[in-house]
Structures are given as structure tokens and as C-alpha cells.
Amino acid sequence: MTELELDVTGYANGGSGIARHNGRVVFVAGALPGERVRVNVTDDSRASYAKASVVDVLDASPHRVAPLCPAAAAGAGCCDLSFVDPTYARELGADALGDVLRRIGGFGIDATEPPTVEPLGDVPTGWRVRTRLAVGADGVVGLRGRRSSDLVTTPCAGPVAGLLDGLDGLGGAVGTELVLASDSDGVRHIAELSAPADRRGRSGRGGDRRGRAQRSRSAHSAPRSVRTVQGDTHAVQTIGERSWTVPVTGFWQAHHNAPAAYTRAALELVKGIGLSGDVHVWDLYGGVGVFSASLLDGASDFSVRGVDLVDTDPGALAAAERTLATDPVEIHRGAVADVVSSLRAPDLVISDPPRSGAGADVVDAVVAAEPGVVVHVGCDAAAFARDLGRFATHGYSVREWRAFDAFPMTHHVEGIAVLTR
Ligand SMILES: C[S@@+](CC[C@H](N)C(=O)[O-])C[C@H]1O[C@@H](n2cnc3c(N)ncnc32)[C@H](O)[C@@H]1O
16 A cells, blocks of 8 residues: 655545645545645545545644544544544534535635534534444444444444443344434434345355445345334434434434424524415425424414425334324325425425435426525535535525534534525
8 A cells, every 4th residue: 555645735525634646636534734644545546636544643733632432543434523623623614515615516705605513512422312333243233444344342422321332232143233212311222224135145245346336235225124122113302392203213313402403593594584474385305394393383484384295214204294293294205306396386495305415306396396495404515515506506596504513523514505586
């Protein structure tokens, strides 16, 4: 492996430092702007850039701290910025978000100031209420390594207190995974997911890299059986006066303060934006309907006449049905791209897609329905910027955006923006 000494001059969305070598960009994992580092080149396969990881810090940034997450320090792929002072990490996140909003979203340098990244708690540790761990030989439980499939059994600092206590031996065979959820009363529930198809037999072996990757993707999207190991099949999660019974293996925001913060932010963003009277809402990628509920309960300038809630996950939609049973919410199971053209035109759209973003086709379909106001949420800065940029090409402008440090000690940032036509 090639070893180099580099000066790190910037920070890239994705959490790496940026350096240059022989005119080529090198993305250096584990390095901060202003540092001189010795690195190993880990990927030299592309003409325009290389990837490397830090072997030794020769000249350290004043923002480098002793790792806050012992698992990350031991090589786990969990908290990639655990070695960065948390306030500075949020500044880096804001810079990276501003950069992709300009570069990928096409928002001019003079556009609305990029958002600052707001903390969701006082400390960067003990925030995660849902996590997934791998089961290794002899029932040992741990996180996968950053650059290997080895198990790291040192506990991560992200999960809330008690979530990781006494796990060894709870899981079954090698290759299964444990999904852990802490409900709003702090009670722990654990489900075991059977191994994906490619780890069960020999079907995933052999062939070229692309073939193996394709088989692995389809193996991971194939249904896996679920066994309750501890607690219940569902966790009760509460925001204010509303509660949801959410499948342990289903989606709930990872940060214990995120659902309340995001729904409050959405309400604040639509306040005074020009909506009044009876409003029809689309809650796209709505999951259990936390945004639907907050608008129904908390909108102050307007009242919600009806909501179309769209999601693909039957478990989340069943939870939505229970909690929103007496509300004017119509639930649609299916992909947003397939469903929206059949829905009644909205005044307000909330969209909260998964990490990959909504994508051009969905943005175009939303725009075709001509909502006056769109609130768009994104947990991947580049996808968020791409989606907002697509709205902008259709004449929607960002009136305000906010960002949250929803995954402390990592490079991930959650964005939320309100756009008007
Ligand atoms: C980031 S979560 C947001 C869920 C919800 N808004 C919340 O805050 O709890 C994304 C949701 O998108 C759903 N999803 C993923 N792909 C989808 C698609 N193509 N169409 C509809 N829903 C989808 C997932 O099931 C998940 O509930």
C-alpha cells in the first residue's frame, strides 16, 4: 500500500479531509483541515481522485480530541467524526452542506445563507434509540469494522444508556443481526433478523465483483424472518400527546430528540408562509405519520382538511392507521412515484425521503401537482441539495432552511427546507 505525507486543506461532504498529491485530490478519512498527516492510499483506481486513511498525525488540528467513541477508535464503522470537537464538527457539517447546496443544488453563493447545524442535545453521546448489530461466532455481538467485515465488540458511544448492555449470546447463528430499540419509556426491545440470503448458503459466492454486488443487493432486499429476542415486537414511541406502536425492525428516527425537533421545525417553517383556511396535505415518505400528526395538532395559520400519507412500509402504515384512526388521513401503500399522480392536488407537501433522496421523477411529479408550499427533509446532504435544486429549476424557491446534528460524532447532517412557488 502506498504511504504519503499530505497537507489537508479542506473538508468534504462525506467526512474526509481534502488534500492534493501530484495535482490529484486525495480524500483522507480521519483527517482535519490544517493537519499534516501520513496516510495509506486505500483506493487508487480513479483518474481524478484517490482515497486514503490516516496512519499518523504529524501536525494535529486544535480541534482534534481524544476519540469520544471507543468502538470507532477500535475500528468500527460507526462514529467517523468521534475524534473531532463536537462544536467544530457541526461547523464542518454546515460548510459541507453549504458547499453541496452551491455545487450540486446550484444555489448561488449569494443565495440565502447556508444553514448552521443545530445540536439536538447537550452532549454528543448517548443519543441513539435504534441500532443494528451483527452476530458473529459463538453469539458474540458487535459492529462491523470501518474497512472490513470483522466484528468490533467494543461498545459504541452513540446508543442511549443501557441499549447495549449484556447482548452476547442473545442472537442466533453467525450472520444474523440484532435490531435494538429503546422505546419512549426507556424499555429495550430486541429483534433478531435472519441472515440475508447471500450469507445463508453458497449462492453469494463466485463471479465478478459487479455480479457479487448485485446478488448481495437482491439478497439484502429479500424478506428476512424476524424473531423477538427481548421485549415486544413493537416499541411505543411518543411525541407530545401522541404515541405510535412502531415495529422494532421498522423506521423511527435514530436520535431520541429528532422526531420532536423535526416536527416542531416543520411547523415553524410553515408558519407565516402564506397558507390559510383549509389546507390539503401530502405527507410523502410519511412512515408512521409524525408530520401528519404535528400539522393536524399544531398548525396555527391554517387547519388541515385532509392528508394523503404515502409510504411503502406496511408496518409503519399500520402504526399510522392506529394513531391517526380518527383523523382525516388517507393512507396509501406504495412507492411515491407510483401513487402521487392519483392523489387530490395538495396545498402543502411534506417529503421526507430515505438517504437516496426523492429524485428527479418524484420532484417533477410533486411540482406537476402545483403545491403552494413544499417542506423537504433530507438526511444526506448531497441528495438533499440535488432535490432542492430540482425544485428550484421548476420555479420553487427556498424561503428558509435548517439543519440538525441528528447523528452526532458522524459526518451526517439532517436538512429541512421550506420552498414556495
Ligand atoms: C426517512 S424515513 C421518514 C419517515 C417519516 N417521515 C418519519 O419521520 O418517521 C423514509 C420513509 O420512506 C419510506 N420509503 C422508502 N422508499 C419509499 C418509496 N419509494 N415510496 C414511499 N415510501 C418510501 C420508508 O419506508 C420510510 O418510512
